[in-house]
Structure formats: C-alpha cells, structure tokens
Amino acid sequence: MSAPLTSLDRPNSYIGRAVPRPNAKRLLAGRGRYVTDIRLPRMLHAAFLRSPYAHARIVAIDTGQARALAGVHLVAAGTDIAKVCTPWTGTLDHFKGMTSEPQLPLPLDRVVWAGQAVVAVVAESRAIAEDALELISVDYEELPAVVDLDAARQPGTPRVNPAGQSNICFRTQLDSGGVDEAFAAAAHVIEQEFSFGRHTPVTLEPRAIVADYDPEAGMLTVHHATQTPYQFQDLYARHYGIPEARVRVIAPDIGGSFGLKLHVYHEDMAVVGLSMLLGRPVKFVADRIESFVSDIHARDHRVRARMAVDADGKILAMDVHDATAIGAFSTYPRTSVVEGNQVIRLIGAPYDFKSYRAALEVVFQNKVQTSQYRAVGHPIACAVTERMVDLAAASVGLDPFAIRARNVIPDDAYPTASPTGYKFEALSHQVCLQRLHEIMNYDALRAEQAELRQRGIHRGIGIATFVEITNPSPAFYGVGGARISSQDGATISLTPSGEVRCAISVTEQGQGTEAIISQIVADQLGLAQEHVKVITGDTEVTPHGGATWACRGAGIGGETALQAARKLKANILEIAALVLQEQPAALDIIDGEVVNAATRQPRLAIAEIARIAYFRSDTLPPGTQAQLTVSHHFAPQGYPFAFTNGIQGCYVEVDVDTGFIKLLKHFVVEDCGRIINPMLVDEQVRGGVVQGLGAALFEECRYGETGQLLNGSLADYLVPMAMEMPDIVIAHVETPTADTALGAKGCGEAGTAAASACVLNAVNDALAPFCASINAVPITPARVLEALGRF
Amino acid sequence: MSSDIDEAEEAVRVRFIVNGSKVTCAVAPRDTLVDCLRNSLELTGTHAGCEMGACGACLVQLDGRAVHACLMFAVQADGARVDTIEGLSESGAIADLQAEFHRRNALQCGFCTPGMLINAHELLARVAEPSREAIRDALSGNFCRCTGYEAIIDAIAAVAEARVDRAAQEREAASR
Ligand code: FES
Ligand code: FES
Numbered sequence: 001m002s003a004p005l006t007s008l009d010r011p012n013s014y015i016g017r018a019v020p021r022p023n024a025k026r027l028l029a030g031r032g033r034y035v036t037d038i039r040l041p042r043m044l045h046a047a048f049l050r051s052p053y054a055h056a057r058i059v060a061i062d063t064g065q066a067r068a069l070a071g072v073h074l075v076a077a078g079t080d081i082a083k084v085c086t087p088w089t090g091t092l093d094h095f096k097g098m099t100s101e102p103q104l105p106l107p108l109d110r111v112v113w114a115g116q117a118v119v120a121v122v123a124e125s126r127a128i129a130e131d132a133l134e135l136i137s138v139d140y141e142e143l144p145a146v147v148d149l150d151a152a153r154q155p156g157t158p159r160v161n162p163a164g165q166s167n168i169c170f171r172t173q174l175d176s177g178g179v180d181e182a183f184a185a186a187a188h189v190i191e192q193e194f195s196f197g198r199h200t201p202v203t204l205e206p207r208a209i210v211a212d213y214d215p216e217a218g219m220l221t222v223h224h225a226t227q228t229p230y231q232f233q234d235l236y237a238r239h240y241g242i243p244e245a246r247v248r249v250i251a252p253d254i255g256g257s258f259g260l261k262l263h264v265y266h267e268d269m270a271v272v273g274l275s276m277l278l279g280r281p282v283k284f285v286a287d288r289i290e291s292f293v294s295d296i297h298a299r300d301h302r303v304r305a306r307m308a309v310d311a312d313g314k315i316l317a318m319d320v321h322d323a324t325a326i327g328a329f330s331t332y333p334r335t336s337v338v339e340g341n342q343v344i345r346l347i348g349a350p351y352d353f354k355s356y357r358a359a360l361e362v363v364f365q366n367k368v369q370t371s372q373y374r375a376v377g378h379p380i381a382c383a384v385t386e387r388m389v390d391l392a393a394a395s396v397g398l399d400p401f402a403i404r405a406r407n408v409i410p411d412d413a414y415p416t417a418s419p420t421g422y423k424f425e426a427l428s429h430q431v432c433l434q435r436l437h438e439i440m441n442y443d444a445l446r447a448e449q450a451e452l453r454q455r456g457i458h459r460g461i462g463i464a465t466f467v468e469i470t471n472p473s474p475a476f477y478g479v480g481g482a483r484i485s486s487q488d489g490a491t492i493s494l495t496p497s498g499e500v501r502c503a504i505s506v507t508e509q510g511q512g513t514e515a516i517i518s519q520i521v522a523d524q525l526g527l528a529q530e531h532v533k534v535i536t537g538d539t540e541v542t543p544h545g546g547a548t549w550a551c552r553g554a555g556i557g558g559e560t561a562l563q564a565a566r567k568l569k570a571n572i573l574e575i576a577a578l579v580l581q582e583q584p585a586a587l588d589i590i591d592g593e594v595v596n597a598a599t600r601q602p603r604l605a606i607a608e609i610a611r612i613a614y615f616r617s618d619t620l621p622p623g624t625q626a627q628l629t630v631s632h633h634f635a636p637q638g639y640p641f642a643f644t645n646g647i648q649g650c651y652v653e654v655d656v657d658t659g660f661i662k663l664l665k666h667f668v669v670e671d672c673g674r675i676i677n678p679m680l681v682d683e684q685v686r687g688g689v690v691q692g693l694g695a696a697l698f699e700e701c702r703y704g705e706t707g708q709l710l711n712g713s714l715a716d717y718l719v720p721m722a723m724e725m726p727d728i729v730i731a732h733v734e735t736p737t738a739d740t741a742l743g744a745k746g747c748g749e750a751g752t753a754a755a756s757a758c759v760l761n762a763v764n765d766a767l768a769p770f771c772a773s774i775n776a777v778p779i780t781p782a783r784v785l786e787a788l789g790r791f
Numbered sequence: 792m793s794s795d796i797d798e799a800e801e802a803v804r805v806r807f808i809v810n811g812s813k814v815t816c817a818v819a820p821r822d823t824l825v826d827c828l829r830n831s832l833e834l835t836g837t838h839a840g841c842e843m844g845a846c847g848a849c850l851v852q853l854d855g856r857a858v859h860a861c862l863m864f865a866v867q868a869d870g871a872r873v874d875t876i877e878g879l880s881e882s883g884a885i886a887d888l889q890a891e892f893h894r895r896n897a898l899q900c901g902f903c904t905p906g907m908l909i910n911a912h913e914l915l916a917r918v919a920e921p922s923r924e925a926i927r928d929a930l931s932g933n934f935c936r937c938t939g940y941e942a943i944i945d946a947i948a949a950v951a952e953a954r955v956d957r958a959a960q961e962r963e964a965a966s967r
Contacts, residue, residue, distance in 0.1 A: 020893050027901025028889040030836020030876030034902065037835035127821065204840045204848060204902040204936050255838070255902030256936050288841045510900030510937050683896050686939025714845035714934070722930040722940040751939075 011591045012526050014519035015742075018679035019529065021515035023508070032253040035208035035225040040281040043210065044073055046271055047129035047284075049119040049136050050293065051111035054145035054366040054707025055160070058109050058118065058138060065135035066121060071128040074278055075136070076120045078106040081273040086239050088264065090330035092480025095337055098170040098362075100330035101161045105270035111140070112160060112328035113368050114708050115293025117267050122274050122282055145366040145707040149302060149325040152365045160328050160364035169330055170337045170362040174344060176419040178355040182317030186308035188395045190388055195776045196380050197700035198300040201373050202719055205255020206291045207265060211272045212281035219246045222272065227257040227507050228547045233539045234483050235264060235333065236272055251537035254509040258374040258691070261509075262549050263296050264332045292712030297701050298373035299777075300325045301343060301380050307388045308355075313396035313403045317355035318348050320384065324370075325363045331371035333482045337362045339370070342377025342469065345420040347385050349467040350429055350645065352409045356419035366707045374691055376550070378468060378753035383777060386464040386757040390764065400463050400761070401442065404433055404647075408465060422467075425638075427645040428733045429465060432669040435731050436463065436647045440667050445651060453769065458656055459664070460766025463649040464757035470672070470746030471555035471642035471737075474635065487635035488557050489543030490564040492521065494572060494628040496614040498592065498607025500527060502564070503535040505545025506557030511748060512680040513553045517561045519676055520742070524565035525572075526589030527606075543631060551746020554676055555642055556634065559740040564632035571627045575609050578621055638739035644746055646670030646733075648689070648754040650726070654766040656788060659781030661697060661763060663726040670750045671733040674743035678732070681747050686728045688751020694720040696756035700778050805869040809834070810878025818865040824858075825849045827865035828875060836876035836905050840934065847933030850906040851875050857913040876905035885912050887953065891946040899937030907933050911947045919958075920951050 008016055026032060063075040087102035106117055119136055123129035144158040151157055152167045160167050183189060210223040220242050226232055229249035237244040254261065267284055275282040286294065301324045308316040322343050326336035337360075344358035393403035408429035409416060417423050436442075442461070449459045477484040490504040502521050508514045518532040525532075535541055545560075546552060569589060576594040577584040580603055588597040594604045612619060613626035620626065636642070649667040654660075668685055675681050698718035702710045711717045736743025756777050763779050772787040785791035802817040809832060816831045823842070828834045828851065840848035842861045849860040852874040879885045885908055891897070898904040907930065914921060914929040921929065926947050927940070935943065 020896060024893050024896065024898055024901065025889075027898060027904055028892055028908070029880040030834075030905045032836070032901050034835075034838075036838070037829070039830075039833075127819065202936060203900075204846065204934065205838070205900065206840075254900060256900045258936070288843070510898070512896070512899075679896050683899065683938060683942055686941055687899060687937050688939075690939040691936070713843060714841040715843060719934055719936070721932075721934060722927040722944065725927075725940050727941055728939055 012522055012528065014523040014529055015674070015676055016678070017519065018677055019515070019519065021512050021680070022518065023514050027253065034205055034253045034255050035210060035223050036205060036285050038210050038223050040210060040212055043281040043283055044122045044124065044278065045126040045129050046120055046122050046274055046282050047126055047133055048117035048267055049133045049138070051114055051116045051118050053111060053140055053142050054114045054147065055143040056111050056140035057143060058107065058111065059141050060139040061119060062137045063119065066132040069128065069132045069135060071124040072121060072132045074122040074274060075132065076106070076274060076277065077118070078104060078108040080277070081105045081270055082108065084240060084276055085269060085273050088239060088332045090332040090335050092335050092477065092482055094480040095170055095335065098330070098335070098337060099164060100169060101163070103266070103329055103332065105266050105273055113366050115368060117270065117294065120270050120274055122278060147365060147367070147703055147705060147707045149300065149323060149363060149365065152325060152363045153323060153361065160366055167364045168361060169326060169364055171360065172341070173359045174420055175357045176355055179317045179319050179357040182355040183306065183308045183319070186316055187311035188309045188392065190307045190391045190395060192305055192388060192391065192775055194303040194305065194384055196299045196301045197778055198297040198370065199695055199699035200292065200295055200297045200701055201258040201260035203256030203258060203260055206286040206288060207261065207268065207295065208285040209268045209271050210281055210283040211275035213275040213279060215279045218242065220272065221248045221250070223250050223252065225254050226251050226261045227254065227509055227549055228262040229507065229537055229539050230505065230544050230547060231262065231333070231484055239269065240272060240276060248540045251507055257509040259372045259376065259549065260295055263334065263371050265294060267294065288714055289712050292717065293368060293709055296331060296369055296371040296373065297327070298339065298370050299380060300370055301340070303380065303384050305384050305388055307392055309392045309396060313392060313398045313406055315351050315353040315392065315407050317353060320344060320347055320358045322358070323361045323363060325365045327367045327369035328364055329369050331369045333484060334372055334477060336369055336371045338372055339377045343380045345422060346377055346381035346467065349381070349418045349422060350409065350465040351407045352413070354419055367703065374688065375468070375749035375752035378466065378749060379692060379695060379756045382464055382466045382754045383757040383760050387760055387775065390761050401433065401437055404465055408433065422641065422643070423639055424643055425737055425739065426735050427467065427643060428671045428735050429645060431733050432645065432647045432671060433465070435669045435733065436649050436667060439669065439729055439731050440649045457653065458766045459651065459653045460762040460764065461649065461651055462758045462760065462762025462765055463647060464754040464761060465647045466645065466750065466754035468551065468644040468746065468750050468753050469641045470551035470644050471636050472550045472552060473640045475640040485544060485546040487633050488545030488560045489631060489633040490560045491543055491629065491631040492564045492568050494568065494606065494610050496610050498605065498610045499531045499533065500525060501533045501535060502561060503542040504557060504561055505542050505547055506553045507537045507547040509548065511553065511684055512677060513548060513557065515680065516554055516558060516676045520558050520561045521565045524562055525569050527592050531592065543633065551748045554744040555740065555746055556636060558676060558744050559742045560632060560634040562742050563634055564630060567630040567632055571630060572606055572609055575613055575626050576604055578624060579609065579612060580604060636739065642673065642737045642739065642745040644670065644672045644750055646750055648758045650758045650762050652759060652762040652766060654763055654784060656770070659784035661779060661784065663693060663724065666726045666728045668728060668751065669731045669733060670747060671735050672747035672750065673734060673745035674736040675732060675734060676744060682730050684748050685730055685751040688749060689728050689755045690720050690725055692752040692755025693725065693759065695777060696759035697778055803866050805866055807868055807870065808872045810874055810881070820864065820866060822865045823861055824863045824865050824868050825860035828860060834875045834877050838902055838905060840902065845934070847906040847910060848903055850909040852909060857909050876908060879909070879912065887950050888912060888946070891950050895942045895946045897938065897942035897946040903933060903935040907935065907943060914947070915951055915954065920955050923948055
C-alpha cells in the first residue's frame with residue numbers, strides 16, 4: 001500500500017521538506033569564511049587595555065613607552081576617539097523615565113566595570129599590540145563599586161553614575177485590576193522568591209570586526225561578525241558622520257550569535273574610529289577572556305511572585321515584582337530594559353486568568369552591561385510561572401498536567417489576550433499538553449519514578465508550558481525611536497541562464513536562513529532548489545532590513561521571499577505569455593519549465609525566456625521591457641507579534657548525596673506555525689534546549705565583592721557538553737498564522753524559553769520527599785545540598 | 792625597548808608536512824600552532840575558540856593523532872606531519888563523516904565543526920563501533936553552542952555502523 005499523495009509530492013514543493021542546507025558543505029570542508037579569518041592588505045591589529053577596577057576615576061594615562069614600541073601605529077585613549085565619534089545613549093522613548101549615561105567607545109575619565117576597555121593600541125600584529133599594552137600605565141583612583149543587586153537598590157548606596165539620582169534605570173508597573181480582591185477570595189495563596197544568575201551567550205566564535213576606512217573615497221567597509229548589518233551601517237554612519245550609502249557592513253559566516261552580536265560594543269565602535277584615524281584596515285577579535293568581561297551578560301533577576309488559586313486549582317491572580325541588574329549602562333540601541341519588560345509581560349502568559357499586577361525595577365551596578373540574549377526574558381517568566389503553577393498544584397493536590405489542563409487558555413478561545421495585553425491570534429496549549437503527555441509516556445514515567453524512589457533513587461519529572469514572542473512588528477523598537485527595522489527586503493532576479501538569485505536582508509548564523517529562503521523561492525517559482533542562490537549579509541548588495549533577531553527570519557524574511565518570488569513569477573509568466581501568445585493565467589512553472597496550467601504540458605524553458613529577454617529583446621513586442629529583477633519589502637501587520645507556543649518536559653535524577661543532577665531525557669512539543677524545514681526546526685529547538693539546560697544547571701557569571709568576574713574562562717565557566725546532555729524528543733503542532741501567506745512563526749527561542757523551568761520543576765519534584773525546595777537558577781550541586789540541609 | 796620583546800620578535804624556521812606538502816615557515820617562538828596554521832599558512836579551517844584547550848575548535852592531526860593546536864607552540868611541531876580539516880577534506884579521509892553531518896544537519900554555524908570532525912575521525916580510528924555513550928564521552932572536549940549535540944552523535948554513530956558494515960562486506964568479498 002502506498003501513502004496518499006500529499007502536497008510534498010508535487011515537483012519543487014520544498015516548503016515542509018527536511019532538505020539539507022546547501023551552505024553547510026562549505027563549513028564542513030573547513031571553507032567557512034568568518035570575520036576571524038579575514039585578512040585585508042595593510043591590515044593592522046587592535047588590542048585594548050582594560051580596567052582592573054569595577055569603578056575608578058582615571059587620573060592619568062601614560063602611553064609614551066607604548067607609542068615608542070616598534071610596530072605600534074597608534075595608541076588612542078578616550079579623548080582621541082571622542083574627536084571623531086559622537087556619544088550614544090541606550091534609552092528608548094516609550095520606556096518613560098528611563099535613564100542611562102551617554103557612552104563613548106573609550107571612557108574619558110571614569111571606568112565603570114572591571115574589564116572595560118580604556119586604551120586602544122593598533123600595531124602590526126596582535127602580539128605586538130599586546131606587548132604595547134604592558135607598557136602603558138594608568139593611574140586610577142578607586143571609587144566605591146556597586147556589585148550586589150539588592151545593595152544597589154538601597155537608598156544611600158554609592159551611585160554607579162554620580163550624575164544620576166539613584167541606581168534605578170527604569171521602573172514600570174502593570175495592573176489589570178482586581179488583584180487584591182482575588183487574593184482575598186483565594187482558597188490558596190502561593191508565595192515565592194526566585195533568583196536567576198547572570199550568564200553570557202558564549203558564541204564559539206568570539207566577537208570579531210575588521211574596519212577599513214578609505215579616506216580618499218570617504219568610504220567605510222566593515223567586516224563584522226554581526227547578525228544585524230543594517231543596524232550597524234546606520235550606527236557607524238551616524239556616529240562617525242559618514243553618509244549612510246558610503247558605509248558598507250559585511251557579515252560573512254558568523255560563528256554563532258544568539259543576540260550577543262547585535263549590540264553595540266565599545267571596542268567595535270572604537271575599531272571603526274581607529275581605522276578612520278589611521279586610514280588603514282584595523283582588525284579586532286576578542287579573545288575568550290575578553291569575551292567574558294565585555295560581551296553582554298543576561299538574566300540576573302530577583303523575582304517575588306504571589307499566585308492566588310481557588311479550591312479547584314483555578315488560577316485567579318498573580319502579583320509579581322522583578323528587580324533586574326543591568327550593569328553600568330543600558331545597551332545601545334536596544335536598551336537593557338527589554339528583558340525585564342518582557343519578563344513581567346510574559347509571566348502567566350499561557351494561562352486564562354484576569355487579574356495581574358507586576359512591578360519592574362531595572363537597576364545599575366558596576367558590572368558589564370546585560371542585554372538581549374536568546375529568548376529574552378522568556379526563561380525567567382517561564383520559570384517563575386511554571387514553578388508557581390507546580391506549587392499551586394501541590395497545595396490543591398493536583399497533578400502538574402491536570403492543573404495545566406485546567407488553566408491554559410483553551411484552544412477554542414482565540415483570538416484572545418493575556419492579562420498583560422499581548423494579543424494572541426491562535427495558540428494550541430491543550431493539544432500540546434496532550435501530545436507531551438503521550439510522548440513522555442507520562443504515566444509510565446511516574447510509575448518508574450515511584451518504584452525507584454523505594455530503592456533510594458530520586459528522579460523527578462518537570463513540565464513547563466511556554467509562549468514565545470516571534471515576528472515582532474514596529475511596535476517593538478520602532479515606537480521607541482530606535483532605528484531598528486521590523487521590515488525586511490528581498491531582491492530576486494532571473495539570471496540570463498534561467499537561474500534565480502535572491503538577495504535578502506535576513507541573515508545567516510547557522511540556523512539555516514539561506515536554506516529556507518531558497519526552499520521558499522524554489523517552491524514558489526517552480527524551480528529546483530539548486531538553481532536558487534541566496535545572498536545574505538552585505539548591506540551593499542542586499543536591501544535594508546531588520547535581519548535576524550527575535551525569531552523573525554522565517555516568519556518575516558520567509559514571507560518577504562515568498563512575496564518577492566510570486567512577483568517575479570508573475571513577470572516571467574507575462575513574458576512567457578507574450579512569447580507563446582497565451583494568457584499569463586493559462587501558464588504555470590514546473591521544474592523550470594513554463595507549462596500549460598491546466599494540462600501541465602511543457603511549453604518553454606524559463607532559461608529560454610531569460611535568453612530572449614536579456615539578449616533578444618528585439619524579438620519581443622514593441623513597448624515590452626522585461627522586469628526580471630524585482631524587489632519586495634514586507635513588514636508585519638495585523639498582530640503585533642506572532643506567538644509560538646509549546647510545552648517541554650524533562651526527566652532528571654538527583655544524587656542526594658552529591659547534589660549532582662543527571663538529565664535523563666528531554667521532551668518538547670512546539671507550535672511554530674508553518675514549518676518550512678522540519679529538520680532545521682528540530683535542530684534549532686535542540687540547540688535552544690541545550691542552551692536553556694546550560695542556564696538551568698551550569699552557567700553563571702560569578703563576581704567577587706569588588707566586582708571582579710571570577711570565572712571568566714571556559715575552564716571555569718561551565719557550558720553544556722555532549723556528555724551531560726540528554727537526547728531530546730520533539731513533536732510538532734502546526735497552527736499557521738493567518739497574518740501571512742507563509743504562516744510561519746519563529747522557533748529559535750522556543751527551546752531556551754522553557755528548558756530551565758522544566759529542570760527547576762523536575763529537580764523540585766525529585767526533592768519533594770525531602771520537603772526541600774530550590775528557587776534559584778543555576779541549580780548547582782551546592783544549591784541542591786543546601787536545599788537538602790546537607791551543606 | 793625591553794629585551795623580552797626583542798626575543799618575541801625573533802623568527803624561528805620550522806618545517807613540517809602540512810596536508811601532505813613540505814612547508815617551511817618563519818614563526819615567533821611564542822606563536823602557537825593554531826596561529827601558524829591560520830596566519831602564516833592561511834589554513835583558516837582550524838578555529839580558535841578558547842586558546843586554552845577547553846573547546847576543541849582547534850583540533851588538528853599531528854602525526855596521525857588529534858591534538859589541540861592552541862596548546863602547542865609552532866616550534867614544537869617542527870618535523871611533524873600536520874593534517875588539518877582542509878587536508879582531510881581534500882584527501883577524502885573523512886568524506887563519509889562530512890556527508891553524514893550534512894545529511895543530518897549536525898552543524899549550525901560550523902565554527903566547532905572542523906574540531907568535531909577531527910575528533911570523530913580519531914574516535915572511529917580507535918573504536919570501530921562506539922556506543923552513543925562512548926561517542927558523547929569522546930566529544931566531551933568539543934564544545935558546540937549551536938546544536939544540541941544529538942545530531943552529531945547520530946551522525947558519528949551512523950558512520951561507525953556504515954564503516955563496520957562495509958568492512959564486513961569487503962572481508963566477505965575477499966574470502967569468496
Ligand atoms: S582553541 Fe584550542 S581548545 Fe579551544
Ligand atoms: S555549530 Fe556553532 S558551535 Fe557548533
């Protein structure tokens with residue numbers, strides 16, 4: 001018996017097909033070309049002297065000896081670069097009352113975190129530049145450092161910015177009403193405090209940049225390991241006073257980004273200035289230790305939460321307070337308050353309840369800036385919500401699945417909105433919950449757990465429901481005045497040989513952007529995928545767009561490509577119709593051939609149409625100008641965000657003697673709408689889960705009392721490795737968004753969003769017989785033993 | 792100018808056989824093998840992720856064994872045979888691993904990938920059919936931030952199985 005034909009059986013039907021990524025072969029052969037690999041003629045190398053203090057006044061800088069070293073071309077301090085670069089401030093207008101100090105590439109008179117770049121040296125080689133750093137002496141006068149989040153919030157604490165009123169960067173609250181009444185009427189009130197450590201993205205390729213200013217042409221070319229080249233084109237143009245069209249940013253192969261590579265870093269801005277001052281290409285690649293002290297960190301929240309539930313376990317209300325410490329500045333141009341803002345807006349998001357109150361306090365401290373990292377705010381919101389739901393289940397006497405089934409927004413209730421105002425088009429919590437129950441084989445796991453518990457083996461099962469923000473509209477940054485595009489653009493051409501090239505503004509960092517765009521274009525045009533070439537990551541070649549962040553590559557970039565391909569197809573068929581003396585509507589394209597739409601009889605190869613249009617336009621009817629290159633831009637309309645949803649589960653074993661946690665298996669059910677390439681979605685989800693598991697168990701930037709990062713190397717800062725990671729079972733539900741023809745939502749952050757919440761619940765489940773409880777992430781062995789009273 | 796900088800600038804001539812070709816290059820005594828491969832020889836397929844032996848991005852083969860090119864000075868490799876991802880790709884020695892990684896999307900950004908492949912190649916040279924557990928264990932010095940490792944484990948396991956099957960068939964054919 002053969003399976004019934006599906007849409008995937010049509011020729012050139014690539015949407016929904018697990019095809020390998022064409023560009024991956026190059027990377028497998030060691031032929032990737034990362035910014036770290038780029039070498040330009042006459043290129044020099046920059047290195048930075050960094051502050052040993054978390055907070056200090058710069059009294060004097062002596063660079064005489066460094067300048068004299070053979071091979072050194074330039075030694076520049078804050079004032080030198082300030083001559084060519086205007087300062088920036090990381091605030092957004094719609095965050096009312098938000099403050100942050102203006103920043104420059106290198107500080108003028110005060111350092112505000114340990115590791116801040118103070119002086120730049122440009123030399124013939126990185127090694128010589130580093131030698132020169134040792135010859136520079138800086139006199140500092142140490143100032144009191146604000147290190148601890150709670151201390152930073154106390155009135156009377158020294159201020160991170162002496163010019164500021166306090167250490168508060170931003171405060172906001174939400175109140176949907178009825179909270180106090182709901183708590184008064186509740187059968188159970190659960191109250192809990194959570195703490196989330198700082199961690200950092202740790203892309204395997206560190207930050208890297210090669211800036212090349214040509215003074216004669218007045219042109220700046222920057223090879224930049226970034227996910228958002230257009231944003232940097234705009235920033236370099238504005239802060240260095242170069243016309244935008246003369247700034248070119250090229251983002252070739254990028255060795256991981258995860259949000260890390262879209263923020264403005266002081267060294268990167270400095271390198272552009274250094275190249276302008278020298279009129280030569282200058283390269284900077286952060287080494288791993290520099291990455292730890294200067295890349296953004298993320299998370300660092302303390303949350304207090306209360307939940308009111310009725311006697312049946314129905315959630316009535318939540319009341320939360322989130323305090324988050326962001327370092328000495330708010331990042332530019334996206335700001336550091338977005339994470340906290342997203343935490344308070346996402347808490348409770350999967351559940352159907354009305355009364356919600358939240359307060360957010362964003363606090364400065366003398367540490368490196370925190371900002372957006374994969375699944376911004378989601379892991380915190382999810383961990384708080386899901387832990388509270390589990391605690392509620394325990395007080396009511398319900399199973400974790402049962403309480404969620406009782407409380408998730410029902411699948412037939414859409415469209416609807418969260419109590420915090422997020423508008424949901426269509427989510428699938430109930431189906432996902434059901435699917436997870438099946439793929440986990442939940443009842444069997446519970447039986448196994450109970451049986452093993454008898455034998456002193458302590459296993460735990462945790463589940464966590466999540467909602468992920470994807471496809472952000474201009475309501476995200478645009479309203480705040482940031483020049484961050486929510487639209488994307490594609491320029492797509494039929495080449496003279498009948499192939500297709502598509503230059504698109506969404507970028508590739510390994511998630512498979514180029515592959516899915518070629519799938520969509522080939523599918524829509526009726527061509528074999530290998531005849532579509534996709535070009536990304538070069539502002540000179542590709543149209544302006546937001547590029548890849550916040551899971552907008554497939555949903556926004558994919559829709560852009562789809563619409564562009566449809567336009568080009570219409571133009572091709574118009575020419576074909578002229579040549580064939582037919583109506584365009586009577587024609588279609590299959591496998592690179594123009595065919596009769598009704599009979600599918602081949603009529604003409606599109607290569608022939610290209611040949612005629614490009615080389616023999618004299619044979620086309622007078623007045624015909626063939627448009628075989630089209631450009632299309634697309635910005636989301638309709639819902640401000642396309643929400644992906646899903647649920648994760650995990651099974652862990654806790655060694656109650658050592659506190660070690662073993663991840664046995666992880667399960668994910670997710671609904672990212674239309675799936676373009678199931679294999680890539682699965683691998684995105686797996687990668688995301690593993691990053692979330694790292695956060696759950698290992699990753700934490702630890703600081704000493706004076707604000708020194710204590711574990712700034714890959715030997716001290718633990719990231720998940722193959723040995724500790726479980727196999728991950730994935731199932732999909734597909735609820736396409738009706739806002740686009742493609743119907744895709746994002747999936748890149750879904751894995752990270754709920755992984756820590758799941759582990760937190762699972763570990764607590766394992767510890768239940770001991771009446772021990774943990775509400776801090778990462779869940780280190782020490783914290784487990786502490787909870788057990790054994791440490 | 793201080794005298795230790797004088798020393799650092801001194802070049803030393805080293806000779807090795809890199810990817811099958813005799814190569815001479817002038818390196819500073821403090822240059823690591825990864826510096827020399829990437830900068831002097833332009834073999835940028837070998838990556839540096841941590842420069843302290845923790846991440847595995849810089850693995851190359853030295854006289855047939857996988858070593859961390861970040862933990863070794865170029866001068867220490869004098870006289871050795873060095874095979875990098877470029878050479879192993881061109882010789883076809885790891886073609887089956889590369890094909891399987893590609894088929895299963897066992898890479899994303901690809902930055903860890905050359906090191907992963909060299910480690911996988913080494914593992915399969917030592918153990919014909921390692922268990923998944925053994926594969927995970929062998930990769931415990933190769934850090935990947937993008938994938939969830941699982942596809943990498945699957946790919947290596949599949950290649951191991953295919954190699955064992957092929958060897959069995961060849962033995963059978965030979966014995967006929
Ligand atoms: S660069 Fe050698 S192990 Fe990381
Ligand atoms: S694929 Fe990016 S680090 Fe492994």
